[in-house]
Each structure stands twice: as structure tokens, then as C-alpha cells.
Amino acid sequence: MARVYVGGVGLTKVGRHFDKGLIDLAAEAAFKAIDEAGVEPEALVVGNMMSSSLQHQDNLGAYIANGIGLRGIPAFKVEAACGSGGAAVHAAFNMVKSGVYNAVLVVGVEKMTDYPTAVVTEALAQAADAEYELFYGASFTGLNALMMRYYMEKYQVSRREMSYWPVMMHKNAVANPYAQIRREIKLEDVERSQVVADPIRLLDSSPIGDGAAAVLLVSENIASKLTEKPVVEVAGSAMATDTVELSNRESLDAMPAAAQAAKKAYKMAGVEPRDIDVIEIHDAFTINAIILLEELGFAPRGQAAKQLAEGRFAPGDKPTANPSGGLKARGHPVGATGVYQVAEIVMQLRGDFPGVKVDKAEIGLTANIGGDGSSLIIHVLRRV
Amino acid sequence: MARVYVGGVGLTKVGRHFDKGLIDLAAEAAFKAIDEAGVEPEALVVGNMMSSSLQHQDNLGAYIANGIGLRGIPAFKVEAACGSGGAAVHAAFNMVKSGVYNAVLVVGVEKMTDYPTAVVTEALAQAADAEYELFYGASFTGLNALMMRYYMEKYQVSRREMSYWPVMMHKNAVANPYAQIRREIKLEDVERSQVVADPIRLLDSSPIGDGAAAVLLVSENIASKLTEKPVVEVAGSAMATDTVELSNRESLDAMPAAAQAAKKAYKMAGVEPRDIDVIEIHDAFTINAIILLEELGFAPRGQAAKQLAEGRFAPGDKPTANPSGGLKARGHPVGATGVYQVAEIVMQLRGDFPGVKVDKAEIGLTANIGGDGSSLIIHVLRRV
Numbered sequence: 001m002a003r004v005y006v007g008g009v010g011l012t013k014v015g016r017h018f019d020k021g022l023i024d025l026a027a028e029a030a031f032k033a034i035d036e037a038g039v040e041p042e043a044l045v046v047g048n049m050m051s052s053s054l055q056h057q058d059n060l061g062a063y064i065a066n067g068i069g070l071r072g073i074p075a076f077k078v079e080a081a082c083g084s085g086g087a088a089v090h091a092a093f094n095m096v097k098s099g100v101y102n103a104v105l106v107v108g109v110e111k112m113t114d115y116p117t118a119v120v121t122e123a124l125a126q127a128a129d130a131e132y133e134l135f136y137g138a139s140f141t142g143l144n145a146l147m148m149r150y151y152m153e154k155y156q157v158s159r160r161e162m163s164y165w166p167v168m169m170h171k172n173a174v175a176n177p178y179a180q181i182r183r184e185i186k187l188e189d190v191e192r193s194q195v196v197a198d199p200i201r202l203l204d205s206s207p208i209g210d211g212a213a214a215v216l217l218v219s220e221n222i223a224s225k226l227t228e229k230p231v232v233e234v235a236g237s238a239m240a241t242d243t244v245e246l247s248n249r250e251s252l253d254a255m256p257a258a259a260q261a262a263k264k265a266y267k268m269a270g271v272e273p274r275d276i277d278v279i280e281i282h283d284a285f286t287i288n289a290i291i292l293l294e295e296l297g298f299a300p301r302g303q304a305a306k307q308l309a310e311g312r313f314a315p316g317d318k319p320t321a322n323p324s325g326g327l328k329a330r331g332h333p334v335g336a337t338g339v340y341q342v343a344e345i346v347m348q349l350r351g352d353f354p355g356v357k358v359d360k361a362e363i364g365l366t367a368n369i370g371g372d373g374s375s376l377i378i379h380v381l382r383r384v
Numbered sequence: 385m386a387r388v389y390v391g392g393v394g395l396t397k398v399g400r401h402f403d404k405g406l407i408d409l410a411a412e413a414a415f416k417a418i419d420e421a422g423v424e425p426e427a428l429v430v431g432n433m434m435s436s437s438l439q440h441q442d443n444l445g446a447y448i449a450n451g452i453g454l455r456g457i458p459a460f461k462v463e464a465a466c467g468s469g470g471a472a473v474h475a476a477f478n479m480v481k482s483g484v485y486n487a488v489l490v491v492g493v494e495k496m497t498d499y500p501t502a503v504v505t506e507a508l509a510q511a512a513d514a515e516y517e518l519f520y521g522a523s524f525t526g527l528n529a530l531m532m533r534y535y536m537e538k539y540q541v542s543r544r545e546m547s548y549w550p551v552m553m554h555k556n557a558v559a560n561p562y563a564q565i566r567r568e569i570k571l572e573d574v575e576r577s578q579v580v581a582d583p584i585r586l587l588d589s590s591p592i593g594d595g596a597a598a599v600l601l602v603s604e605n606i607a608s609k610l611t612e613k614p615v616v617e618v619a620g621s622a623m624a625t626d627t628v629e630l631s632n633r634e635s636l637d638a639m640p641a642a643a644q645a646a647k648k649a650y651k652m653a654g655v656e657p658r659d660i661d662v663i664e665i666h667d668a669f670t671i672n673a674i675i676l677l678e679e680l681g682f683a684p685r686g687q688a689a690k691q692l693a694e695g696r697f698a699p700g701d702k703p704t705a706n707p708s709g710g711l712k713a714r715g716h717p718v719g720a721t722g723v724y725q726v727a728e729i730v731m732q733l734r735g736d737f738p739g740v741k742v743d744k745a746e747i748g749l750t751a752n753i754g755g756d757g758s759s760l761i762i763h764v765l766r767r768v
Binding site: 001002021043049050052053055056057058059060061062063065066071072073074075076077078079080081083084087090091093094095097098099100101122126127128129130131134237238239240241242243244248256257260261370371374375 | 385386405427433434436437439440441442443444445446447449450455456457458459460461462463464465467468471474475477478479481482483484485506510511512513514515518621622623624625626627628632640641644645754755758759
């Protein structure tokens with residue numbers, strides 16, 4: 001089977017871009033990725049969740065393709081809620097691996113800040129089950145709060161132990177020029193911050209922001225001509241799903257789809273968790289990161305928060321978790337997040353990430369969640 | 385490169401399914417396709433445009449996968465407006481061709497009838513440009529009306545000549561058990577029907593309906609074990625795009641993306657227009673079909689309507705156009721339409737389409753449009 005490489009990446013700073021629409025954001029990220037690779041994309045896959053709800057704009061593939069100067073190329077949108085970006089990379093990965101395309105651009109883009117919070121909250125909630133959850137008044141944060149409370153009770157994890165994750169994320173983000181929030185916080189700040197949905201507090205939650213990320217996937221033929229930077233291979237790309245509604249899950253303290261997708265991605269790449277140097281994982285809420293660390297094989301069940309409290313997964317440790325600052329502090333422009341993760345890991349492996357660097361990183365992993373664990377997309381990336 | 389085959393197909397009747405939701409419709413089509421193939425899908429791609437606007441449900445891959453009993457498998461939604469179904473088939477085609485998956489189920493599904501017409505009209509209009517068209521009051525029908533008027537003026541095509549298409553579609557649909565409208569109409573009926581957006585009349589327009597279609601794409605390894613029915617290969621799968629907004633098109637009487645995508649699909653399949661026995665093309669409005677027949681190479685520019693008036697493209701002719709009855713009479717459950725087309729051509733090539741049959745058909749084509757010509761997806765199918 002053909003191999004798939006990353007020809008270039010591009011990011012915009014996550015934030016409140018009142019002066020920029022979907023096309024402006026997409027263009028900024030896409031141009032960087034195309035410039036790095038020095039090749040024109042043959043197709044475009046857009047990762048986006050909410051353009052239909054917020055911008056009232058569908059047909060997003062053609063819309064972005066034409067808007068960023070790529071009129072005519074094959075283009076479509078991939079949606080998997082908050083996992084849209086990762087799923088778009090997975091679709092594009094297959095388009096290059098098939099041999100049909102030599103260069104496929106993935107652009108994850110989301111514009112969230114021009115709308116009343118209630119409108120955005122409702123749009124985000126569409127990641128949950130409309131009939132069995134939203135109809136009864138559940139918010140997306142409320143559903144994640146159920147998972148956090150259950151986990152803390154079952155494994156006797158304290159509020160203090162949960163607080164180490166957001167503190168580390170804010171610290172990591174300070175050096176990241178693309179991060180939305182570049183400000184350190186203390187454990188007490190997390191614990192005194194406003195309750196959003198008990199036990200989730202404001203500083204357990206990712207902010208709302210606009211952003212775009214681009215990754216240009218290329219065939220071996222093109223990758224072999226790239227000389228300016230180390231080349232990174234997409235060594236593993238896998239997905240798995242679970243019930244959208246929490247009520248039918250086997251347990252609230254687990255995300256089995258993460259373990260299933262990771263198993264496939266590890267196998268495809270021929271690696272194990274202990275081989276991974278750096279990870280970017282989905283922490284829309286603190287509890288997401290804790291469960292992912294366990295499902296991906298980096299901590300025993302019920303132990304991730306306790307290990308974080310002991311300094312594990314910080315810069316210098318293997319794997320280093322979310323040197324970007326993660327969704328918590330780099331930000332979470334929803335449909336773009338999975339593409340941010342891949343772009344950030346690529347830069348880590350090339351050694352040119354402009355924030356917290358992971359020295360001599362050779363193998364990295366991304367974990368992007370859609371819903372509260374219903375869509376999981378895992379990528380394993382390797383410096384060639 | 386690996387070859388891709390169709391292991392099974394399944395359709396629901398298009399209509400007003402007040403008693404069925406997205407999952408019920410998807411399940412009915414998917415189970416037929418899976419039963420035909422006798423293999424479990426390894427992944428699911430959902431073609432859908434409006435679940436976000438109408439059902440307030442995103443995360444549609446996981447939602448449908450779990451809902452139809454495929455919990456756990458990789459799943460995501462593909463959106464390309466009215467071309468979502470075709471684009472989903474294109475994404476799935478690449479997933480099998482890559483060698484990563486051996487069996488990928490495509491389900492196109494749309495639920496349109498439980499909502500006020502104004503809500504559906506607004507949701508459909510999201511296929512056009514929100515800022516440069518919808519903001520100024522253009523409806524999707526209005527934009528297509530501009531194309532129809534321009535075409536009729538430029539090529540001096542009469543209202544009478546345009547009316548032959550819907551009459552033929554209604555006639556073809558009578559025998560199709562999956563069609564929404566199984567009733568013949570006369571030329572005068574079209575011309576006396578209500579004006580929707582001049583010169584488009586009600587009987588130039590596809591109806592609003594619910595429906596789901598499924599196609600299970602499989603690798604050569606699986607296809608070689610299928611013995612019950614003739615095997616059909618996806619010999620060509622291609623996309624192209626154009627500006628979403630009509631104002632930036634080079635002309636209103638053309639859809640260059642159709643010609644571009646067709647050229648690629650013909651080349652991939654090693655065929656020419658004259659080799660094609662049967663086609664299912666996108667006729668949301670009469671003008672779409674007329675322009676497509678020309679762009680795909682079946683009629684000279686400005687001649688398609690005149691040729692239809694002379695009896696061309698009817699059953700018995702080569703190619704036969706839309707023996708299903710097309711979007712006009714089979715119906716147009718938007719995100720499902722492109723999958724309906726592929727399933728219908730597969731049945732024609734196998735000889736088991738339960739409506740108007742095209743004798744000894746060996747090669748067929750589908751043309752699915754997103755927006756008013758901004759996303760084009762072409763598939764060429766061949767009986768092995």
C-alpha cells in the first residue's frame with residue numbers, strides 16, 4: 001500500500017477574529033501549508049462542524065475551495081462533531097493512500113465568536129443526541145459533567161488531582177503563538193472558578209474561539225522531493241465510534257472507542273504506547289484528557305489524574321502531553337481542532353513548533369473526540 | 385491500484401415518512417445492502433445535507449452507525465449540499481481503493497417532510513452563498529431560474545421544448561416502486577403548473593421527500609466471492625467544483641465542473657460518452673438535466689432540450705436517461721440522491737432494477753450536483 005506524508009502545515013492563532021470569516025481563516029492556514037509543500041493541492045477536504053448552524057452555509061467544500069483560490073478542485077466537508085477535523089484528515093489520508101490523489105489539502109475551520117452564547121451552546125449540543133439528550137434539557141457540558149462526577153467517585157479522585165491538567169495546559173500554552181489563552185493559572189484558580197455544570201468548572205473547560213488549521217497530505221513521489229524540513233509520515237490513521245447518547249454506554253468512566261481506534265492506529269504504524277514521544281489529545285473538558293490518557297495506554301485505569309498530580313506527562317516526560325496547551329488553552333475551534341493537533345505534532349517531529357518543544361521527538365500521536373466519546377480519531381505520525 | 389466493486393445496494397421508497405426518523409430510513413436501506421453483500425461493513429460514510437438545520441443532529445456518522453446496529457465502526461458524515469450522497473460515495477471509494485478497508489457502507493439519508501416549507505426552503509438555500517446570495521433574498525429556486533431563463537434566451541429554446549424532460553421523468557417513474565410520484569403528466573400540465581420562480585414551474589421542480597439509499601463498496605477479494613448477482617465495478621469516481629455564487633461563474637448556461645469531473649471519470653474508467661448505456665443525472669430542476677446532458681458529452685451545447693423533444697434519451701435510446709424517474713419523479717431526498725443514483729445504475733447493470741429496465745446495459749453513469757453547479761460528482765459503473 002502507498003504511504004502518506006505531510007507536505008506542509010499551517011495554523012491561524014485561535015481567538016476572537018471579528019474581522020475574519022470562514023474563508024479568511026481557511027485561507028491563512030491553507031496558504032502556509034501550500035507554501036511549505038510547494039505543490040498545488042489536487043483536492044480539498046474541509047473539517048467543520050457548525051457552518052450549517054452558525055453561518056447558515058452548506059456546500060462548504062466548494063465554498064472554501066473557491067474562496068481560497070482553488071476553484072475547480074474536488075472538495076467536500078467532513079463532519080463528526082468535535083472530531084470533524086480528525087475525520088477530515090482520515091478521509092484525506094485514504095484519498096492519497098488510494099493512489100487517486102497525490103496532494104490533498106485538509107482545512108479545519110470554525111467560526112464561533114460572532115454569535116450569542118446561547119446560539120453557540122445549542123449548536124455545540126448537536127454533538128449529543130437531539131431526541132434522547134437535548135430534548136430533555138441536557139447541555140453538552142452537563143453530559144461531560146456526568147462523566148467527570150462518575151469517574152471521580154469510582155476511582156476516588158479528588159478535585160485537587162483533577163486540577164493539575166488545566167494548570168499544565170495553561171503553562172504549556174504561554175510559549176505557543178497560536179494559542180488563544182497564554183496565561184498561567186494556579187490550582188486554586190481552577191478550584192475557585194465558576195461552576196459550569198458541577199463538577200466541571202470554567203477552568204476545566206476549553207474556550208470558544210475562531211480558528212483554522214491546514215495539513216497538506218502528499219504521496220511518496222512528492223514527499224521525496226521535499227528537502228527544506230524533515231518529512232513526517234502519517235503512519236497510522238484510524239477511527240472508531242460509540243453510542244452518541246451516554247445512556248447506552250457500558251460505563252461513564254470510559255471511552256472504549258478511543259482504545260479501539262488507538263489499537264488500529266498503533267497496529268498500522270507498528271508502534272506501542274511506550275514508543276510515543278509526544279501527544280496532542282482532546283481536552284474540551286479536563287475529564288476528556290484524563291480518560292483518554294487511560295484509554296490510549298499511557299496510564300492505568302483510574303490513575304491518570306493521580307499521575308498528573310505527580311508531574312507525569314509534563315514537558316521532559318515521555319510522552320509529553322499537549323505541548324500546545326491543548327483545547328483548554330490553545331483553544332478549541334471545534335471542527336478545526338483535529339487538524340490543529342496533527343499540524344502541531346508534525347511541527348514537533350520536524351523540530352519547528354514555535355512553543356514548548358519536545359526534544360528529539362520521532363513519533364507522535366493525536367486523539368480527537370467527536371461528541372462525548374462517540375467519534376474517536378487517532379493519528380500516529382513519524383519522522384522519516 | 386486496487387479496484388472497487390459494489391457488494392450490495394438498498395433503497396427506501398421516497399415519500400412522506402411521518403413515522404420514520406433518520407435512523408429508521410437509514411436502517412431500511414442499509415440492511416438491504418448488507419444482506420445482498422453478505423458481509424459486515426468495516427466503516428460507514430453518511431451522505432446528508434440538512435440534519436444540522438432540520439433535526440438539530442450532528443455527529444451523524446456515529447449517530448447512524450450506532451442506530452443501525454454497527455456500533456463501534458469508523459463513521460463520519462460527508463456534506464456537499466445536494467451532492468452529499470455522491471461525495472460520500474467518492475470518499476468511500478477512496479477508503480476501499482486505499483486498501484485500508486475491505487467493505488465500506490455508504491448511506492445517504494435525508495428527512496425533509498416534518499417541517500414547515502419555509503424552514504426547508506431556508507435549509508435548502510444553504511447550498512447557495514449565504515452572504516452574497518441568500519442575504520439579498522435569493523432562493524435556491526430563484527438562482528436556478530436565472531440559469532433557465534439565460535439558457536432559453538441564448539439558445540432560443542422554447543417552453544415547449546423544456547417540458548419534454550419532466551414528462552419523460554414522470555413516465556419513467558410509473559414503474560419504479562421506490563419513486564415518490566408515480567403518475568404520468570402531459571406537456572400542457574407542466575406549462576400550466578404554478579410558477580415557482582419564473583420560468584421554473586412546479587412541474588419543473590423535484591418534490592420534497594424523505595428517503596435513504598445505501599451502497600456497500602467492497603474490495604476485489606470480497607467481490608470475487610459474490611455469486612448471486614452480476615458484479616458491478618466502480619470504474620470511475622471523480623469530483624470537481626465551481627464558485628458557489630452564480631455571480632462569479634463564467635456563464636449561466638454551463639456547469640463546467642460537470643465537464644471537468646466527467647472527463648476525469650471517463651479517463652479513470654477508460655470510456656467515452658458513446659459507451660454509456662444508461663445514466664442517472666441530477667434534475668432538481670429541468671434546467672439542471674438539460675445542462676448536464678450537454679456538459680457530459682451527450683448533446684451539443686444548446687441542443688439537449690431540442691433533442692429531448694425529438695425523443696432522444698427515452699427508454700430504448702442510448703444512453704437512456706433517468707429510467708428511475710430522476711429527482712423530478714423518483715424524488716430528491718437531498719443528501720441521499722447521489723446514493724440513489726449509484727444504487728439504481730448498479731441494479732440496471734445487474735438487470736434487477738424493478739422499474740424501467742435498460743436491456744443489456746453494461747456501462748452506466750451518475751451525475752450528482754451540489755448547489756447550482758458548484759459541486760459535481762460523477763461515477764462510472766461497469767458490469768464485470
